[in-house]
Amino acid sequence: MAQSTSASTPERNISSLPADPVAPDALMGIPRQQTNPRRWQGEQWTEFVQSLSQQDIEVRQQRASTGTYVTDAGGLAYGLPHGVVVAKSAQQIATLMKAAQQFAVPVTVRGGGLTTEGESVAFGGLLLDMTGMSRVLDVDKEALTVRTQAGIFWHHLAEVLRREGLDYLSAPLNLTSSVGGTLGVGGIDVNSSKYGCSADQAISLQVVTPTGDIVECSDSEHAELFERIILGYGQFGIITEATLNIRTYTPLRMHYFYYSSLHTCVEDLLMLDRSQSCDYTGILTMMDSAITLLVAFDSDERETAFLAAMKPNLRGYGEWMFGLRLAASFSWRPWKWKEALFLLSRKRELFPDLQPNYHMSDGQMYDRTVVFSRAVWKHWGDRHMVIPDLATNAEKFVEAVERGNAVCRKYFPYYTLYCVGIRLRDDHQGHYELSSIPPDAKGFAYGCEFEPMYEAEKEYSRDTLQSFKNEIYDVGVDLETSYYRFGGMMKGYIRRALGDTVVEKHLALKKEADPAMILNRDVIF
Amino acid sequence: MASYSDCHGCALCLLSCPMWMQKRDVRFSPQGIAKALQHGAVAEELTEESSTCIDCGACDLLCPEQIDLSAMISSLRVDNAPENKPDYFELSCNGRLQMHLNADDLFIIDAASFHTDYNRRLDHYDGLRKATGCQMNLDLNRMAIATGIGSGADVSGMFDVTAQLQWLMQGRSFERIIVENPADQVMLAQVSGKPVIHLSELLRNK
Numbered sequence: 001m002a003q004s005t006s007a008s009t010p011e012r013n014i015s016s017l018p019a020d021p022v023a024p025d026a027l028m029g030i031p032r033q034q035t036n037p038r039r040w041q042g043e044q045w046t047e048f049v050q051s052l053s054q055q056d057i058e059v060r061q062q063r064a065s066t067g068t069y070v071t072d073a074g075g076l077a078y079g080l081p082h083g084v085v086v087a088k089s090a091q092q093i094a095t096l097m098k099a100a101q102q103f104a105v106p107v108t109v110r111g112g113g114l115t116t117e118g119e120s121v122a123f124g125g126l127l128l129d130m131t132g133m134s135r136v137l138d139v140d141k142e143a144l145t146v147r148t149q150a151g152i153f154w155h156h157l158a159e160v161l162r163r164e165g166l167d168y169l170s171a172p173l174n175l176t177s178s179v180g181g182t183l184g185v186g187g188i189d190v191n192s193s194k195y196g197c198s199a200d201q202a203i204s205l206q207v208v209t210p211t212g213d214i215v216e217c218s219d220s221e222h223a224e225l226f227e228r229i230i231l232g233y234g235q236f237g238i239i240t241e242a243t244l245n246i247r248t249y250t251p252l253r254m255h256y257f258y259y260s261s262l263h264t265c266v267e268d269l270l271m272l273d274r275s276q277s278c279d280y281t282g283i284l285t286m287m288d289s290a291i292t293l294l295v296a297f298d299s300d301e302r303e304t305a306f307l308a309a310m311k312p313n314l315r316g317y318g319e320w321m322f323g324l325r326l327a328a329s330f331s332w333r334p335w336k337w338k339e340a341l342f343l344l345s346r347k348r349e350l351f352p353d354l355q356p357n358y359h360m361s362d363g364q365m366y367d368r369t370v371v372f373s374r375a376v377w378k379h380w381g382d383r384h385m386v387i388p389d390l391a392t393n394a395e396k397f398v399e400a401v402e403r404g405n406a407v408c409r410k411y412f413p414y415y416t417l418y419c420v421g422i423r424l425r426d427d428h429q430g431h432y433e434l435s436s437i438p439p440d441a442k443g444f445a446y447g448c449e450f451e452p453m454y455e456a457e458k459e460y461s462r463d464t465l466q467s468f469k470n471e472i473y474d475v476g477v478d479l480e481t482s483y484y485r486f487g488g489m490m491k492g493y494i495r496r497a498l499g500d501t502v503v504e505k506h507l508a509l510k511k512e513a514d515p516a517m518i519l520n521r522d523v524i525f
Numbered sequence: 526m527a528s529y530s531d532c533h534g535c536a537l538c539l540l541s542c543p544m545w546m547q548k549r550d551v552r553f554s555p556q557g558i559a560k561a562l563q564h565g566a567v568a569e570e571l572t573e574e575s576s577t578c579i580d581c582g583a584c585d586l587l588c589p590e591q592i593d594l595s596a597m598i599s600s601l602r603v604d605n606a607p608e609n610k611p612d613y614f615e616l617s618c619n620g621r622l623q624m625h626l627n628a629d630d631l632f633i634i635d636a637a638s639f640h641t642d643y644n645r646r647l648d649h650y651d652g653l654r655k656a657t658g659c660q661m662n663l664d665l666n667r668m669a670i671a672t673g674i675g676s677g678a679d680v681s682g683m684f685d686v687t688a689q690l691q692w693l694m695q696g697r698s699f700e701r702i703i704v705e706n707p708a709d710q711v712m713l714a715q716v717s718g719k720p721v722i723h724l725s726e727l728l729r730n731k
Contacts, residue, residue, distance in 0.1 A: 067564030068534070068557055075533060086550050112536060131539075132549050151549075155540050159665050163696025176536040358651045358667050370665045374537075377589050383533050 040106050040124055040521075045082050048103040048126075052085070055095050059083040059126070069110060069120075069127050073174075075384045076462060077118025077489060081108065081127035087151055088132055090206055090214045090240040097238070097519070098212035100126065104516045109238050111151055111178025116385050117488030119233070119523045120181070130180055133240060136160045145203060146246050150180030150239040158369055167249040169195040175373040180239040186231055186422075186436050186484060188447055190282040190294060190372075193273040193421035197437075199230045200425050206241035210514035214240075219427070228509065230428070231435035233487050234520040235506070236513050250298040251364040252280065254355075257316025259291040260326065262405055264315050266398045266419065268293060273394075273421040273444060277310045278302075283419040288405050290326065290343050291417075296368075342414060350379050380416060382454055386465045388472035388490075389449040392481040393441040394421075401448045403475045411468045414453040421446050434498060434506045434524075436484040447484055473497075487523035494524065527592040532559035538584035538594060541668040543689055544577045544678075553577055555584040555594035558601070568601040575601040577683040581671035582640035602677075612638040613705035614646060616724045617653070625727050628658035631699035633713070635706040636662075636671035659703075662693055675708040690716040703727055 049059045060066070061083040071078050087093060100107045106125030113120045130151030138147040141164060148157055154168065155175035161167055170189035172182055183205070187198025195201065204218035207229055215237075217226035228236040259265035265283055272281050272295065280296035293316050297303040317325065330340040353375045359366050390400040401419060408415040422445045424437065437445045450472055454460070466489070473493045476483050482497055483490075495503050507525050511517065517525075538555040539545045545554040552561070553574050561571060568575070575598050584594040613635050626632065632653070639646050647667060654661050662670045670693045678684035694717055702713050702721040714721040 062566075063564045064561035064566035064570065065552065068551055068560040070560075070564075071534070073535070113534065129551065131551060134549050153536075153540065155665065156546075160696075162665060176540070358647055361655065367665050374666075377535060377537060381535060381589055 040104075042082065042124065044103040045105060048099055048105045049083060051099045051103065052096060055099075057085060057092055057096060059085055066127070069113065069122065069129070072116065072118060072120045073112075073114045073385050074116030074118065075382075076116075076386070076465065077121045079118070079121045079123035081122035082124055084127045084129060086129045086132035087240075090208055093128065093208045093238055093240060094212040094214050096126070096128070096212075097208055097210060100518050101211055101514075101516045104518060106518050106521050108520055108522075109180075109234055111181035112153055112174075112176040114172075114174055114177045114181070115485075115488060116387055117485055117490050119488040119520070121488075123522060125518075128238070130178060130238075134178075137241065139164055139166065139246075141166070144246050144248075145243055147241060147243045148179060150178065150183070150205075150242050152179050153177065154179060154182070155370070155373065158367070161246060162249060162367070165249050166246050168244060168246055169198075169201045171198050171369065173369070173372045173376050175369055179242055179244070181234075183230060183239055183242060184232055184234045185486070188420050188422055188484075190280040190296070190420055193281050193423055193444065194276070194279055196423045196425055199431070200428055201245045202230060203243045203245060205229060205239050205243070207237035208240055209237045210516075210519040227430045228513075230431045231437070233435075233524050235510050235524055236519075238519070251361070251366045252368045253297045253300070253303045253363065254365055254368075255295050256319065257293040257295070257314050258319060258322035259293065259316045260289065260322075260329070262288050262291055262401055262417075263398055265291045265293050266401050268314050268316065269419065269421065270394055270397065270446075271313065272310065273423075275310060277306050281421065283417065285417040286343055286346055287339070287415055288409070288417075289339060290322075290347075296365075339413070346379075350375065353378060380451060380453070384454075384460075384465065385451075386469060387449045387451045387485065388469040389447055389484045390472065390476050390479070390481060391436045391438055391441075391445055391447045391483050392479060393438055394444050394446060396479050396481060397446040397448070400446075400475065400479055400481065403479075404448055404450050404472050407468065407471045407475065408450050408452070410471075411464065412452040414455065416451045416453060417448055418451070419446065419448045434494075434502055436482050436486060438482040439498075440480075449484075491524055527588075527590045529559040529562045529592065529597050531590045531592055532556060532563065532588075533590070534560060535589060537587045537589060541583040541587060541664055541666050541670075543579055543581060543671055543673060544574075544684070546692065547685060547688060548577065555588070555592075555598065558598060559592065559594070562597075571601050573683070575599070576681060577678050579671055579673040579676040579678045579684055581636040581669070581673075583636065583666075583668040583671075586640055586643050586668065587666060610637055611706070613724065614638060614642070614649075616728070617705055618649065619724075619728055621728055622724070623653065623656050625730060626653070626657035626659045626703065629700035630657070630659040631694070631697060631702045632659050632661045633672065633693075633702060633704045633706070633709055634662055634669040635709075636669035638705075639669045660697055660699055672706075672709050672713070674706075674712050686712060687716060 052059055065084050066080050107128055108122035109128045110120040111130045133149035134152040136148045153176050154171040170191050172187045182198045183202050207215050207217055215222050269281055269283055272278050278295045279298045282294045285291045330336055359371050390404055392400045477496045536556055542554050551557040558574055578598045582595045588594055664670055673679050673684050673686045673689045679686050702719055704710055705724055707723050710721045
């Protein structure tokens with residue numbers, strides 16, 4: 001077994017270290033060198049597996065099984081677990097965590113694997129695949145709640161609820177996110193300005209603590225644990241079941257308004273959210289040339305009221321008028337014609353997928369989550385999903401978007417911004433302390449994601465992508481705000497953004513809750 | 526042509542995969558099989574997984590990399606000779622069908638043939654659904670939920686058809702089932718307790 005460099009062998013050249021037996025790097029054929037002497041090296045793994053085996057827990061160690069989890073949606077962090085356990089029950093996970101504490105074996109928990117910074121990638125140790133616990137347990141149509149296992153994808157939750165004429169409140173646009181993973185980090189939707197982030201929809205949770213206790217928690221029961229688990233980035237326990245608020249299903253009445261100024265569009269978004277006149281709002285852009293403000297409604301009454309009272313105040317254009325204005329502005333700037341062609345082809349590809357015939361009826365969109373999710377994967381999905389973001393209060397948002405946009409312009413010819421508002425719950429301020437919700441946000445927080453769109457034959461190095469992310473996050477530090485993609489490779493920014501006092505407080509809580517520091521150890525601390 | 530090596534694990538194929546829905550274990554999914562192959566697994570090591578697939582073909586349509594996932598899985602089987610599956614689409618295009626369907630019907634599209642010519646057929650079935658108000662065995666992705674009846678996995682006992690039919694019918698309210706594939710008739714009648722009528726029989730009715 002490879003041993004760490006230690007103080008007793010300071011003269012040893014790092015390149016002479018044996019190859020790490022755990023994790024081949026993304027560079028095929030070039031073995032990773034162990035460079036972090038404190039990283040877990042496989043100590044007591046055999047004893048740990050033996051202990052689990054004696055308790056009827058299967059640990060898959062074949063490369064064909066561990067290789068399934070080699071990276072996450074970001075596709076930039078690569079690592080292999082020593083072994084994988086597919087979650088079956090809270091009891092099984094409790095047994096596993098007790099053994100992990102005893103043998104000090106790291107446990108990385110994974111749902112849909114939709115992290116982008118390696119948070120759900122195991123660099124050795126055990127990977128717990130929560131998708132094994134992905135069934136809906138109970139739907140209460142009277143109380144409008146659902147009890148579900150936490151490894152379920154939002155898509156499958158929607159699939160079950162739709163059969164009953166019901167829907168979840170808000171969920172990430174990417175429907176292969178798991179419920180448990182989302183509750184741990186936030187989850188934003190185009191209706192978050194109305195309902196808040198997904199994490200705020202949780203009424204109660206069943207949690208397995210890092211020391212293997214099974215605890216039901218909520219705002220009224222084990223409230224302190226509930227506060228730490230929600231938006232807790234998986235540090236204080238594993239969510240195994242969740243009770244969520246749900247609602248009656250409604251199709252969507254959509255409207256798009258087009259802008260050529262980010263500043264104006266963001267101001268209009270803020271104005272709409274303050275007015276609470278829309279059920280859904282968000283901004284989606286093609287660079288800063290074609291900026292779309294999306295608004296939508298759950299009922300004809302809300303739509304009619306908006307059209308009468310709010311639409312006249314918006315400064316965006318309809319599709320045709322905007323197209324004419326855009327054509328006019330490009331016509332005397334030949335150096336931008338390539339960009340104009342890109343916008344045109346992008347529009348032709350994207351727009352039909354945002355309103356597919358078989359999800360539309362009488363001008364209304366059915367199953368918008370599926371439509372958006374498939375469009376996201378088709379038009380923005382890539383092997384490398386680099387999506388740095390900024391989360392601010394309402395006052396700082398215009399500046400954050402404009403400065404982030406300038407960074408995008410500097411790095412990429414083509415990119416997208418996605419902006420939404422998030423309604424905050426006053427009674428959940430404690431949940432937000434070490435999270436993407438900035439401490440100075442009152443009433444609403446705002447998030448903007450910055451995503452490059454890769455050209456067909458253009459490759460960007462990891463260094464370029466990392467520099468891009470750093471530069472976006474530097475804007476966040478400068479603005480004294482927060483961000484959503486918080487951990488993993490970007491965790492170096494946590495102290496810079498939120499300060500030592502908050503981080504030390506949570507680190508002390510973590511050490512108390514997880515004495516061996518084994519649960520999702522590389523994510524935050 | 527994209528191959529298993531192009532899979533980067535997005536998991537979209539899981540969303541409509543009957544095998545995964547039943548097992549809740551990524552090993553039993555196109556993604557899990559592609560990833561296992563990427564990491565050196567050979568056909569003999571994937572026998573259980575490849576034998577549990579019911580060949581509905583939904584995964585091929587959902588894969589953003591356009592990998593022929595169903596071909597990948599069938600190539601792992603010892604007996605992987607292509608099967609000549611009957612196609613009932615022409616029957617469902619009969620102009621008189623609309624007159625015979627109503628809002629209390631659950632229309633069971635034959636999933637495998639539907640997915641082989643998806644875009645054209647989806648338009649047809651979508652029109653039929655909107656015109657008659659009948660329900661169909663479509664999921665949120667607008668893929669057909671396969672019954673699995675008569676598939677290799679059903680015959681070998683690797684796939685629980687009863688559980689699949691229960692999922693297909695869960696939360697749906699209907700008085701009658703119309704099937705394209707006659708092989709679905711008996712089992713659906715047993716599990717649903719409702720009359721199950723084959724298309725040809727329905728069209729013969731005056």
